Amino acid sequence: MHVCYFGLMNQLSNATRAKVVSCLVAGNSIPATVRMTGVAKNTVNTVVKLLADLGKARSEYQDKALVNLPCSASSVIKPGRSWAASKRM
Numbered sequence: 001m002h003v004c005y006f007g008l009m010n011q012l013s014n015a016t017r018a019k020v021v022s023c024l025v026a027g028n029s030i031p032a033t034v035r036m037t038g039v040a041k042n043t044v045n046t047v048v049k050l051l052a053d054l055g056k057a058r059s060e061y062q063d064k065a066l067v068n069l070p071c072s073a074s075s076v077i078k079p080g081r082s083w084a085a086s087k088r089m
Contacts, residue, residue: 012039020047 016037023033030048034041
């Protein structure tokens with residue numbers, strides 16, 4: 001699936017892009033992100049859609065690429081608390 005965001009991110013400086021993504025990834029709401037960054041709500045909503053698309057693409061890639069890995073039975077993967085919390089949503 002390919003989605004075009006019509007240059008949305010080209011309109012924001014790198015510093016502003018980083019602030020918006022950082023706020024959202026840290027768990028801030030869209031209204032809080034708008035207040036903290038000064039970016040329009042529609043822009044933040046589009047960034048959220050972009051992040052969702054990226055997450056879907058990452059998941060599809062990992063489902064294909066990370067199979068039949070040579071892990072021993074003694075290897076235990078311990079995900080962080082934030083990862084565990086995201087699985088409950």
